[in-house]
Amino acid sequence: MNITQFNEQITSLFEEHLHKYGDDEYGFTHISKDEFHKIGYTTNLTLETIEEAYKNGVDMIVTHHAPWSFLFGMEKACIEKLKQYEMNHFWIHLPLDFVKFGTCTSLFNGIGIDTILEYSTYEEEELPGIGEYKEAIPFSNLVGKLEEKMEEKVKSWRNHDKPVKRIAILTGVGNNTNLIERALEKGCDTYITGEKILYTVQHAKFKGINLIVGSHTFTEVFGVESLAHKLQDRDPAIEIIRVYEEHLE
Structure with missing residues (x-):
């Protein structure tokens, strides 16, 4: 595949x-080559994820997050490393949060x-997705599903006795109490x-x-994994691999 x-x-x-969310919500951090053959995907571009990608023969990294400007100096350091390894990097933020496969x-x-x-969705503010099980499950089972996946x-607070x-x-930064209000309005437990x-x-x-x-x-x-698989579906010649990322948080 080429650029x-x-x-x-x-x-x-x-x-x-x-x-929809502005043209500063996606783009290339660096392009080293026009043709690439192996996509490595993960959430964040860091010096460590670039090293992991290089070890695995990746020549195009796709992430959700760019090395943000408030991480002072990180973008410059990442670009230097991408140049050294002749790798491309593309990131896509809000569009991936709110597209249906996101x-x-x-x-x-x-x-x-x-x-x-x-x-x-994102209209005037971010709104969570709403999903439902056909049959209710114990809270502990849901916690287990998330931890396994x-x-x-994870941190969990059981605040009622119902299944x-x-x-x-809402993945990522969903700490606003307005989001909890939205969940309640939609009948979520x-x-x-x-x-x-x-x-x-x-709250x-x-x-x-x-x-x-x-x-x-x-x-x-x-x-990001869903996006990588969709790209491979459209061009089966492309190889994809998940790049290891440390559980840092």
Whole structure:
């Protein structure tokens, strides 16, 4: 695959979502070569993930996050490493959060949800996806499903005695209490996200809704995985591999 073909596939896969949130929500950090053969995917671009990609013969890294400007000096260091290894890097943020195959949907699929009632959206604010099991399951089972899928321990607060049936998910930074209110408005008994603050925990307890918090990185990686598989489906000659990322959070 070459860069032009890659851009065409991204445009086709994301349709109106690609430009809906602004043109600073996706792009290339660095392009070393026009032709590439092996995509390595993960959530974050760091010096460590570049090294892991290099060890595995990757020549195109695809991530959810860029090395953000508030991580002072990281972008420059990553670009130097990409140049050294002659690797490309592409990232896509909000479009991947809110496209139908994106981060929230992929995590729903990972916990075996039966029906997605509403996809995550962004209009004036971010709104969680809503999913439902046909048969309610114990809260402990849901915690176990998440820990098995993400291969990490999660933080969980059981705030009522009922089994779990309807769930709201916003991957990554979903610590705003407005999101808990949205989950309650939609009849959810459980809210899952990738970050919390004190007020997230307090509000969930006060309102009697279960709260589960995984890491930002590993609530979102499955959306990047879905994108990588879609790219491979469209060009079977491309090899894809998940790049190891440390459970840092």
